[in-house]
Amino acid sequence: MIQEKIFQEDVSRFFSSRRSVRKYLNTEIASEDIMSILTSGIWAPSPGNVQPWRFIIINKKNSINRLAYLITENLHSRRQTAEENNCFNNVALIRASGKYALAFKSAPLIIALVGKSYKKSPTGRLFGAFFPDKDVNTVIREEMIKCVSMAAQNMLLCINYLGLGGCALSAPIYLAGRKISEELQIGLEEELVLLISVGHYEKGQTEKRFSSRKKLENVVSWL
Ligand SMILES: Cc1cc2nc3c(=O)[nH]c(=O)nc-3n(C[C@H](O)[C@H](O)[C@H](O)COP(=O)(O)O)c2cc1C
Structure with a gap:
């Protein structure tokens, strides 16, 4: 019984200890961790x-800088237009979204x-x-x-289990998805869905940051 309770607490702590990390140390990721x-x-x-x-692995500094350049360029032109x-x-x-x-x-x-058809x-x-031709593409994409x-x-x-930090990233795709897809040679039958950044990070950085969740009673109903 006590064992079971400890297990539940550990599992719960494991999930809540995953925080989005946006600042990384300059240390390579071991290839067995990548695998x-x-x-x-x-x-x-x-x-x-x-x-x-x-999945496409991008771990050359030049390639990462190139993605950052495409986004910065896009943010710059949006800012110019807004001004x-x-x-x-x-x-x-636009400045804040950077x-x-x-x-x-x-x-x-x-x-x-990358999602594939x-x-x-x-x-x-x-x-x-089950679905007419027009809808089947939507269904297939949604499921993908x-x-x-x-x-x-x-x-x-x-990533969290390995003691590394990561962050799911949609914003780069909304801003410069087409150019990033070209850069990564993603075909027309495919779609860039998400980027995930990974790295070592200074421990304590995430614990200090406030992050909350809605209360269970506000998101759960029992029938
Ligand atoms: C689909 C998706 C897209 C996200 N896109 C971004 C992003 O573009 N940039 C970013 O800094 N964080 C992004 N995040 C991370 C969220 O901001 C983060 O998960 C949320 O604020 C909760 O914080 P936590 O992950 O530390 O619990 C994204 C998360 C998800 C699930």
Whole structure:
């Protein structure tokens, strides 16, 4: 009984100890850690086990700087346009969003999670039998995003388990997704869904930061 309680507390602490890390130490990630993170990703569930994903490892400083450049360039041109149109609220918002879009800058490793179409697989054909042509593409894309998100969460938890820090990143994709996809040679049948930055970090950095969750009673209903 006592053992069970300790186990529950450990599990709960493990999940709540995962914090988004945006500042990293200049230390390489061991290749066996990279393999563990990737392996945790491929064990995510997917409909009919279609596994509609692939992962791109970006760990050369030049490549990471190049992504940062594409985003900075985009932020710069948005800011210029907002200034020319006297949209000063937007200028402030664009400036603030830089922190979130460039949160990977000091990371030694970025994983790009790419979703793939599975229209021709048995599961894709099954969806095709249920939905008209226009909708089936939407359904297939929505399911793909769910699968990639599950792979992403597996990876983030594995990163935490390994004592590393990570952060899921959508902002770079919203700002410069097309250019980043070109840079990473992502094909037209594929979609860049998420970036995950990974790195060693100064311990204590995340514990000090306030992060909360809505109360369970506000998000759960029992039927
Ligand atoms: C789909 C998704 C996209 C996110 N995009 C960004 C992002 O672009 N930049 C960023 O700094 N954080 C991003 N985050 C991290 C969230 O801001 C973070 O998870 C949230 O504030 C809760 O904090 P915690 O992860 O430390 O618990 C993203 C998280 C998710 C799940």
